[in-house]
Amino acid sequence: DAGVIQSPRHEVTEMGQEVTLRCKPISGHNSLFWYRQTMMRGLELLIYFNNNVPIDDSGMPEDRFSAKMPNASFSTLKIQPSEPRDSAVYFCASSAANYGYTFGSGTRLTVV
Amino acid sequence: SQQGEEDPQALSIQEGENATMNCSYKTSINNLQWYRQNSGRGLVHLILIRSNEREKHSGRLRVTLDTSKKSSSLLITASRAADTASYFCATDAISGSRLTFGEGTQLTVNP
Numbered sequence: 001d002a003g004v005i006q007s008p009r010h011e012v013t014e015m016g017q018e019v020t021l022r023c024k025p026i027s028g029h030n031s032l033f034w035y036r037q038t039m040m041r042g043l044e045l046l047i048y049f050n051n052n053v054p055i056d057d058s059g060m061p062e063d064r065f066s067a068k069m070p071n072a073s074f075s076t077l078k079i080q081p082s083e084p085r086d087s088a089v090y091f092c093a094s095s096a097a098n099y100g101y102t103f104g105s106g107t108r109l110t111v112v
Numbered sequence: 113s114q115q116g117e118e119d120p121q122a123l124s125i126q127e128g129e130n131a132t133m134n135c136s137y138k139t140s141i142n143n144l145q146w147y148r149q150n151s152g153r154g155l156v157h158l159i160l161i162r163s164n165e166r167e168k169h170s171g172r173l174r175v176t177l178d179t180s181k182k183s184s185s186l187l188i189t190a191s192r193a194a195d196t197a198s199y200f201c202a203t204d205a206i207s208g209s210r211l212t213f214g215e216g217t218q219l220t221v222n223p
Contacts, residue, residue, distance in 0.1 A: 033211075
């Protein structure tokens with residue numbers, strides 16, 4: 001298995017632009033998580049899905065952030081419009097029940 | 113606020129020495145997990161200890177869990193320079209089904 005695959009690895013965009021981050025979880029994992037990591041705030045859970053259904057999106061900072069999981073093998077996190085304070089590393093992780101998470105390599109987002 | 117809090121925030125040791133990192137948490141848990149993150153990379157799952165377990169080993173790693181004190185420790189024996197990384201504890205709370213991470217311990221192993 002190739003693990004959790006995220007794309008792109010790096011994204012530099014101008015303020016106000018739409019950003020879409022993509023994630024392919026490990027086949028057979030029924031939970032998917034989006035985290036954001038910054039020096040100031042550490043690792044923050046943004047949203048997680050169980051069996052493709054969003055369970056808890058209380059960590060999504062604002063309405064500018066949205067996430068979808070149209071099927072078991074794909075999820076997106078969208079920021080529209082993006083702002084400089086959204087600059088961070090965004091991680092996707094997947095897991096099977098009662099097992100550890102497998103993280104992707106992350107997307108480093110820079111909004112200028 | 114973070115559920116897990118690691119201690120110390122930073123640790124610097126010589127190769128061959130043991131490294132001990134501690135984690136405290138606040139709510140009742142199903143399990144506690146330790147992860148490692150190399151600079152610029154994703155987190156890697158190291159070990160999971162369930163709430164009814166007190167100690168677990170995996171290679172050079174030893175994890176303990178004291179649910180009465182709501183604390184855990186991660187011991188890395190015979191450390192190597194390649195162990196240099198940030199180490200995070202994460203708790204799977206009974207009240208939810210997602211992990212909450214601490215702020216991590218930055219371990220530096222000097223050759």
